[in-house]
Amino acid sequence: MxxxxxxxxxxxxxxxxxxxxxxxxxxxxxxxxxxxxxxxxxxxxxxxxxxxxxxxxxxxxxxxxxxxxxxxxxxxxxxxxxxxxxxxxxxxxxxxxxxxxxxxxxxxxxxxxxxxxxMALAEFTLGAAKGARNAVCLTLGTGVGGGLILDGRLFRGSSYAAGEIGHIPVNEKGPACNCGGIACLESYIGNRRIAQKVKAVFGKDIPLEEVSAMAHRGNRKALAIWESVAVHLGVGLTAVVNLLNPDCIVIGGGVAGAGSILFNKVTETILLRAMLVHARTVRVVKAKLGNxxxxxxxxxxxxxxxx
Ligand SMILES: [Zn+2]
Incomplete structure (x- = not known):
């Protein structure tokens, strides 16, 4: 059968x-x-x-x-x-x-x-990275997860642990990370870190969806929070773009719900920071398949x- x-x-x-x-x-x-x-x-x-x-x-x-x-x-x-x-x-x-x-x-x-x-397999085969040859797929939430499609196949690395974009160091010194590293991208843009920033800026806890809505309504403080997340992410992704020369970066997970505010600034940062040939090849798109x-x-x- x-x-x-x-x-x-x-x-x-x-x-x-x-x-x-x-x-x-x-x-x-x-x-x-x-x-x-x-x-x-x-x-x-x-x-x-x-x-x-x-x-x-x-x-x-x-x-x-x-x-x-x-x-x-x-x-x-x-x-x-x-x-x-x-x-x-x-x-x-x-x-x-x-x-x-x-x-x-x-x-x-x-x-x-x-x-x-x-997630990378799904977005590459049936979602936002369909038709791409080299794609980097990210999920932004409590952690920052990553999956790599290289030459049309999922790339796993020597001990099946490739793609840890959240643990790329973005500074020489900085916060210690759970992974044992220092100044990992995740320490700057993980959910918990963003929530801490929100509390420092507004003096109280506000759900991140609400901070996104405030930013879309033009609240300057909320906009500044998302812009700083986007710049950190854009800098981390510049390293990935220069290394792998992907044609597509897919971003999903709760934090991606911030939408255009996040995506525009991430794209702008990559265009500004990555090498010319790399920067003009890559497009940054929102994940399609959600949960x-x-x-x-x-x-x-x-x-x-x-x-
Ligand atoms: Zn780490």
Whole structure:
């Protein structure tokens, strides 16, 4: 029987999103469930396996009709061996052979990779970087994740850890980062840092969506906050642009919601700072697939692994 379906799973720090996809990785059905209530690694693995079983029975599908299950995961992964090294925001995981464990429990082929790579696969194949040859995909949130498409393929690096754009140092000295580095881009433009700035400027906590809305209404203080985020990001991306000469940079994640205020200044900074040939080649665009990118990309991972 032809394998007509793929299952794509996007695991975050607090939620598990699961989708039944067709062969082209279009979403047929999706479901989100909280995971922060699960106390242990075992409980989380069981929740993943149960979610797979549920979606199969919902559509009356057999395991043999599924091409594979792909998972996008919030931490460093050994793609070829299917091992989770650790999760920065979920305790209890150390060098867990998740691919093997899930294959044993579900009797379906499994592919795992980190969430930024999965997002890059999705935006490159079906989203904002479609048609690009060399694309850099970023997610801006609590952290700054990155995935690289080089010569039309996802580039993983020697230990599957390439693309950590958030941990490019943008200064010689500066704040210490969780990764062990100093003055990483993420320390300047991660959600928490922006929220701190907002509090320092306005004297109270204001949600970042509201700060974006204020900036779009012309509030000068709010505009200045987004401009400084955009300049830091533009400087970090200038390093990437000069190094890789991409034709497309895709930016997604919560912070990208600031929209034109952010994108215009990022583009302007790259045009100003990058080398001429590089600068005139690259376009900076907003991610297209939003919250579905993780599930779709996880599905594409299955197809990539089978090749
Ligand atoms: Zn860092």
């Amino acid at each position: 032809a394998k007509k379906h793929i299952i794509g799973i996007d695991l975050g720090g607090t939620n598990l999103k699961i989708a039944l996809l067709d062969r082209s990785c279009r979403i047929i059905h999706k479901h989100t469930q909280p995971t922060d209530i699960l106390a242990s690694k075992e409980m989380l693995i069981t929740a993943i396996a149960d979610a797979i079983t549920r979606i199969l029975s919902l559509y009356n599908l057999t395991r043999s009709g599924i091409m594979g299950v792909g998972l996008g995961l919030p931490g460093p992964i050994d793609f070829d061996r299917g091992i989770v090294h650790f999760f920065p925001n979920i305790p209890g995981w150390k060098d867990v052979p998740l691919q093997k464990i899930l294959e044993k429990r579900t009797a379906i082929p499994v592919a795992v990779d980190n969430d930024a790579n999965v 579905d990118a993780g599930m779709i990309g996880a599905g594409l991972l299955v197809k990539e692994k089978r090749r």
